[in-house]
Amino acid sequence: MSLLVVGLSHRSAPVSVLERASLNADAQNKLLQDTVAAEPAAEAAVLATCNRIELYADVDKFHAGVAELSTLLAQHSGVGLEELTPYLYVHYEDRAVHHLFSVACGLDSMVVGEGQILGQIKDSLARAQELHTAGRLLNDLFQQALRVGKRAHSETGIDRAGQSLVTFGLEQLAAGADVAGWARGKKALVIGAGSMSSLAAATLARAGVAEVVVANRTFERAERLAQILAEGDDTDVLARAVPMDAVPAELTRADVAVSCTGATGLVLTGEAVAAAVEGRTGRPVAIAPAPDAEVLVLPPTSVGTEDGCPLDLSAVPTGLSAGFSVMGEAAVAGMDAATLEQHGAWAAGGTGAERTQGGEAELIAALAAVAAGAGRVPELRRPEPVAEVPRPEPVLFLLDLAMPRDIDAAAHRLAGVRLVDIESLADASANAPMAADVDMVRRIVADEVAAFGAAQRAAHITPTVVALRSMAAEVVASEVARLEGRLPGLDDKHRAEITQTVKRVVDKLLHAPTVRVKQLAAEPGGAGYADALRTLFDLDPETVAAVSRAGNSTGKNRGPA
Numbered sequence: 001m002s003l004l005v006v007g008l009s010h011r012s013a014p015v016s017v018l019e020r021a022s023l024n025a026d027a028q029n030k031l032l033q034d035t036v037a038a039e040p041a042a043e044a045a046v047l048a049t050c051n052r053i054e055l056y057a058d059v060d061k062f063h064a065g066v067a068e069l070s071t072l073l074a075q076h077s078g079v080g081l082e083e084l085t086p087y088l089y090v091h092y093e094d095r096a097v098h099h100l101f102s103v104a105c106g107l108d109s110m111v112v113g114e115g116q117i118l119g120q121i122k123d124s125l126a127r128a129q130e131l132h133t134a135g136r137l138l139n140d141l142f143q144q145a146l147r148v149g150k151r152a153h154s155e156t157g158i159d160r161a162g163q164s165l166v167t168f169g170l171e172q173l174a175a176g177a178d179v180a181g182w183a184r185g186k187k188a189l190v191i192g193a194g195s196m197s198s199l200a201a202a203t204l205a206r207a208g209v210a211e212v213v214v215a216n217r218t219f220e221r222a223e224r225l226a227q228i229l230a231e232g233d234d235t236d237v238l239a240r241a242v243p244m245d246a247v248p249a250e251l252t253r254a255d256v257a258v259s260c261t262g263a264t265g266l267v268l269t270g271e272a273v274a275a276a277v278e279g280r281t282g283r284p285v286a287i288a289p290a291p292d293a294e295v296l297v298l299p300p301t302s303v304g305t306e307d308g309c310p311l312d313l314s315a316v317p318t319g320l321s322a323g324f325s326v327m328g329e330a331a332v333a334g335m336d337a338a339t340l341e342q343h344g345a346w347a348a349g350g351t352g353a354e355r356t357q358g359g360e361a362e363l364i365a366a367l368a369a370v371a372a373g374a375g376r377v378p379e380l381r382r383p384e385p386v387a388e389v390p391r392p393e394p395v396l397f398l399l400d401l402a403m404p405r406d407i408d409a410a411a412h413r414l415a416g417v418r419l420v421d422i423e424s425l426a427d428a429s430a431n432a433p434m435a436a437d438v439d440m441v442r443r444i445v446a447d448e449v450a451a452f453g454a455a456q457r458a459a460h461i462t463p464t465v466v467a468l469r470s471m472a473a474e475v476v477a478s479e480v481a482r483l484e485g486r487l488p489g490l491d492d493k494h495r496a497e498i499t500q501t502v503k504r505v506v507d508k509l510l511h512a513p514t515v516r517v518k519q520l521a522a523e524p525g526g527a528g529y530a531d532a533l534r535t536l537f538d539l540d541p542e543t544v545a546a547v548s549r550a551g552n553s554t555g556k557n558r559g560p561a
Contacts, residue, residue, distance in 0.1 A: 002058055002060060003057075003058060003093055003096040003097060004056070004057050004058075004066065004090070004096060005054055005055065005057075005090070005091045005092075005096045005099060006054070006055050006073060006088055006090050007053055007055060007088065007089060008053055008054075008087045008088050009053075009108065010051040010052070010422075011108070015423035015426055017087055018051065018053070018422075019403055019422075020079050020404070021077035021079045022403045023048050023053060024262060025262070027076050027077075028046045028048055028127065029131060030076060031044075031072060031073070031076040032127070033131060033133070034072055035057055035068075035069065036133045038068045038072065040057075040059040040060055040064045040065040041068065041069070042057075042059070043058040043133060043137055043138045044057045044134075044138070045124055045125065045127075045133065045138050045142065046127070046128075047100075047121060047124045048124075049117065049120050049403075050260075050401060050403035051426070053073070053077070055072065055073055056096070056100070056141070058135065058137045070084070070085060070088055093453075097141065097449050097453065098446075098449045100141065100142075100145045101148045101149075101448055101449055102442075103121070104118060104145040104149035104152075105148060105152040106149070106152070107441060107442065110425060111165055111168045112158075112429075113158040113437075114165060115149075116195075117149070119195060121149070124142065125138075137456070140455075141452070144452055148445065151444060151448075152441045155440075156437040158438065158441050164203070165401060165425065166196065166203050166258075166401065167179070167203060168429065169258075169401060169420050170207070173256065173399055173418060173420050175418070179207050183204060183208055184208035185209070185210050186209045186210065187209065187211045188201075188204045188209045188255070188258070189212075189213045189247070189250050189251060189253075189254035190204070190213070190225075190257075191216075191247060191257065191260070191267055191268075191406065192215075192216060192259060192402075193214060193216040193218070193221040193225045194260065194261070194262070196260040196401050197225075197259075198225055200258040200260065200399070201229055201239075201258075202232075202235075204256070205229050205237040206234060209237060209256070211237065211239070211240075213239075213242055213250050213253075213254070214226045214229075214240070215241070215243065215244050215246060216241070219241060219243050222243075223241040225239075226239040226240050227239075247267070251272070251273070252276045254276075255396070256396075256397040256398075257396070258398075258399040258400075259402060260400075260402045261402055261406055263402070263406060266406065266407070266408050267406040268398070268407045269408045269410075270408040270414070272408075273398070273407070273408065273411040274414055276396060277395060277416045280395050281416060285415060392415050392416055395416045395417075396416060396418075397417075398417065398418065398420070399421075400420070405421055407419060409421070458518050461517060461518060461533070464533045464534055465514050465517065467539050469510065469514070471539060472510060476499070476502050476506055479502065480495070480498065483498065517533060
């Protein structure tokens with residue numbers, strides 16, 4: 001087994017990078033086809049969700065596989081390889097299995113324990129099977145991942161720790177209030193009719209909204225979802241479908257809108273959201289310009305690792321008695337003496353004007369002297385706190401679950417609007433508490449990884465064992481034929497008895513070694529036993545390979561569990 005996964009997720013990359021690297025259905029298909037066409041990969045599957053893009057492959061070379069899969073991800077995502085590489089993670093063999101099983105259990109999700117990932121893994125396997133890029137390894141891996149995920153949800157309380165991304169998003173919209181109380185009586189607009197949008201519509205209906213309007217590019221799908229909602233036994237909600245061009249008008253009526261489409265561009269621009277708020281309030285709403293955030297770069301931690309000193313203290317006249325600039329103070333306040341001395345030596349040793357201008361070396365040395373006595377640089381002045389302008393209560397609540405985003409991020413700055421998107425959900429989930437059951441799920445994952453590895457290692461030696469038994473059968477047949485040539489008068493009864501006796505002898509001789517070699521091969525480091533068998537019995541490598549190919553051909557395109 002040479003399983004390799006290369007990917008990025010909300011844990012390794014900012015949402016802005018994930019958004020740009022997202023793959024639509026056509027791009028996923030092309031990526032799979034190009035991956036299996038590449039030299040190091042024999043099988044491939046793509047797992048693409050709103051917060052992860054992962055490429056799984058069976059490769060024959062690790063380093064070449066990593067390079068090829070990384071390059072393919074960059075090419076098909078449209079993000080340059082140099083920009084994408086810092087955010088990629090790589091898992092190989094057992095670590096790759098452990099990663100997918102953890103993903104299937106919801107341990108790696110933005111909302112820990114959520115179960116939607118199982119449907120996404122199932123879809124990923126179905127896509128690979130349809131394109132004939134999944135062979136025995138990936139079929140076995142993904143089907144086992146589905147079983148592990150189901151086991152985790154049935155045997156532990158991980159569901160108590162997790163919730164769907166939709167539920168988590170609605171909780172963020174409600175800002176701590178009970179979702180059912182917050183949603184009761186509201187009018188909802190759901191844009192999209194896929195699995196996530198359908199879940200959002202059903203969740204809102206169960207929460208008690210008065211009306212759900214479904215908009216979708218394919219009107220028939222919107223009608224179907226609206227009909228399901230209206231006829232549901234567990235809800236009493238008015239549901240109707242509208243075409244996509246009716247969204248601006250419906251937005252002026254809606255209290256809450258959820259969008260999750262596969263569109264590559266914005267579905268709701270900032271101007272459209274502003275117009276909807278104006279239509280509700282009768283007052284103009286301006287889109288405020290994004291504030292220019294000041295990026296403060298702290299000094300490097302070792303001498304000579306940067307081209308220019310980041311301490312901007314040139315505005316300081318001389319000495320500590322005159323104080324020093326707010327920017328300089330912010331840069332060095334709280335730094336210890338050793339670090340300051342290190343940078344003082346660096347600044348003093350430089351020859352460029354950027355290091356010596358303004359007497360930075362002397363000033364840093366003076367700051368270090370104070371820090372040596374006081375322990376830290378004193379904070380002489382702080383900027384006056386800026387009073388936060390209170391925002392009016394929202395009149396329009398927006399939940400954007402799409403990747404790339406459906407709703408313009410400028411809506412965050414509109415008065416009267418509360419927007420929750422994937423980026424804000426990632427921030428909110430970072431501090432979410434973990435359930436005690438997570439440890440139990442981790443143990444399940446560890447056990448299942450060990451069992452899967454053992455099964456794969458045992459399966460790896462099976463073609464060699466089959467080839468050995470085939471060779472033994474050929475030897476028996478050859479010897480029986482030779483005996484018949486020497487004893488032409490042998491009747492059928494005696495010939496059959498002799499043949500059966502020879503077969504029993506061969507089977508008994510091979511039974512214990514083949515059973516034992518399968519046991520040994522299933523243990524870590526047991527891959528070498530197949531080579532030992534081939535060498536000891538002088539087995540034809542092509543015969544073993546033919547058995548492997550036959551096994552792989554029967555393993556392709558099996559349906560998901």
